[in-house]
Amino acid sequence: MAAAKLTTLGIAVLELLHEKPMHPYEMAQLMRERHVDTRVKLKAGSLYHTVERLLGNGFIEVVDTQRDGRRPERTVYGMTDAGRDAFVERARHLLGNVAEEYPEYLSGLAVIDDLGRETTLAELEIRATKLRSLVAADRVVLDRLADEGTPEIFWLDWRYTTDRRAFELEWTERLIDGLRSGRIPFKEDHELELVTGKENDERKTS
Incomplete structure (x- = not known):
């Protein structure tokens, strides 16, 4: 080795x-x-x-x-x-070293438009719920480590893990809001907008 x-x-x-x-x-x-x-x-x-x-x-x-x-x-x-x-x-x-890493979540994000609005939002809500539970559990562990007086130098890896999970939850909640509000439109929204715009133009010229 x-x-x-x-x-x-x-x-x-x-x-x-x-x-x-x-x-x-x-x-x-x-x-x-x-x-x-x-x-x-x-x-x-x-x-x-x-x-x-x-x-x-x-x-x-x-x-x-x-x-x-x-x-x-x-x-x-x-x-x-x-x-x-x-x-x-x-x-x-x-x-x-900055290593190349390939989280599965990235592959899931890449196919959101193929899944469609309903399925995507349902799965993202499931993910957010799981993340909220994990983040809450993380806080319990961090509080215990602090109360025990364990020097932070010995649990920097755990701090990084919990901060990353909290960031993922915040980012996912913003994504859900963006998809639900239409700020981040699906392909079908683009197509509907194009059709609607074309119909409006036709009415104006008729």
Whole structure:
């Protein structure tokens, strides 16, 4: 796994190992607590697979094994110097590079006129309702983080996610208003306007 090929989940694992050595189960718990799943697709299978890849590439190493009662033995991993170098290189790329991203919403916006007014407005209202619920839930999390005194430097990723979601809600509500009021006309509105204008011109000349 070259540094440039470190996945976002690989970065998340190495990010945790900056704090201390830990086993994958603890990693998964911390990722859930810190809402890492808002920026990384987090599944138990993919996490263990990522740990194995990091180990195979020399970015992490086994530093201990732990057993809690009758539970299966857990392997504790720590980050190597090579892992730290790879992490820094990849993290710098992620932060400084403007990547091409292709949100599905953009493809939906591109076909609005093909869906027609009724269907488009119905689906956009559904989206806005879902976004309002998510934005409200975001505020609860942000308030909790602030109340707990967690330094903002540790949840900038979450702040970005919530701000982006709030912006999308505001933008979508403006779009709905523009489509409903006719400020943003559908093709059928243009055609009707042309027909009406032609009829009016014909009446004036007759």
